[in-house]
Amino acid sequence: VNSPPSGPDPFDYVGDDLLSLADQVREVVDTDHPVLKMAASHFFSLKSGKKFRPTIVMLISRAAAAAANSGADVGDSVSYKDVDDMPSADVYDKQRRLGQITEMIHTASLIHDDVLDDAETRRGGDSVHKLYSNKVAVLAGDFLLARASVLLAQLGNVEVVETMANALDSLVTGEVMQAKAEPDDLTTFDWYMKKTYMKTASLIACSTRSAALLGGFASTSEETVAAEKYGYHLGLAFQIVDDLLDFTQSADLLGKPACSDLNNGQATAPILFAAEEYPELNAMIRRKFKQPGDVDRARKLLERSKGLERTKSLARWHAQQAVEWLSVLPDSPARRALVKLGNRVIVRTS
Ligand code: FPP
Ligand code: MG
Ligand code: MG
Secondary structure, three states: OOOOOOOOOHHHHOHHHHOOHHHHHHHHOOOOOHHHHHHHHHHHHOOOOOOHHHHHHHHHHHHHHHHHHHOOOOOOOOOHHHOOOOOOHHHHHHHHHHHHHHHHHHHHHHHHHHHHOOOOEEOOEEOHHHHOOHHHHHHHHHHHHHHHHHHHHHOOOHHHHHHHHHHHHHHHHHHHHHHOOOHHHHOOHHHHHHHHHHHHHHHHHHHHHHHHHHOOOOOOOHHHHHHHHHHHHHHHHHHHHHHHHHHHOOHHHHOOOOOHHHHOOOOOHHHHHHHHHOOOHHHHHHOOOOOOOHHHHHHHHHHHOOHHHHHHHHHHHHHHHHHHHHHHOOOOHHHHHHHHHHHHHHHOOO
């Protein structure tokens, strides 16, 4: 992860395939209710979205296709540039749809999340419930999810439907875990990691697994397993870095509220690591930083601790694991772009 190999930029390599994603979403959320249509397509009309999830889906689709196309074995001395990583046109079309569906599910979950978290900003602007109302935000999220489900069924692959339905289950379970957490849960690292998987990594892992399934790989094939594991570890790395940035970056840079986790009563990796050095943090974690002065005191202890450093190392470890799973697939431009993405997740600042 420290020095990624030469290869194409991950976002550029599949950028053209995702150019029309926003337009396609606006098309599928067409309805004669103007407010609902505007609310559901709100984030897709902004230029600021990174399209991180669709990009991973396209890159995994291509890295897996390299395995199917080349017949070359892992470790063969072919130049990666000569490896054909393009799936057949009809398969790639479905994988592009899958990327779109994944982004729609993700966006629906953010619209709802901002209601639950009372967050007034998202992606550098107002959140949907702030712009419209809670009622519209709930309906807009449901509507996006409904239309995404129709598209998912249209892919005509029952295993993919089941995989993505499991991702939805995890998203909701993660939110419920958070809402119903007991004091003992809040201080437990395993509980934090499980919640992190549920709320973030599951959707990414299920979508990379689905990309391989659409590519014609069997559910137990090593290519499908590698695709899922890449998504799993990259998703964990991504969220752990998100939890780090919540402490270190400004709201301006993040485009959403900063220091929101402590203010929302959530102890994430930095604080949990810091609590190993400063056990007095445990009482604050258990009472969700509700006593006056808790948030400031927790931040001060964190600064003195190795919490931020250890969090970064944990994220780096997961990114490294993600990259190692790629060794199951032959070297190809897409695989190199995925390695770079592993690095990008760690060094990102917003
Ligand atoms: C962001 O976490 C929240 C999520 C990634 C998942 C939210 C899931 C739901 C609200 C369940 C409903 C699901 C669907 C599909 C409608 P965060 O609040 O820690 O991050 P943030 O800083 O980006 O707000
Ligand atoms: Mg939130
Ligand atoms: Mg939340």
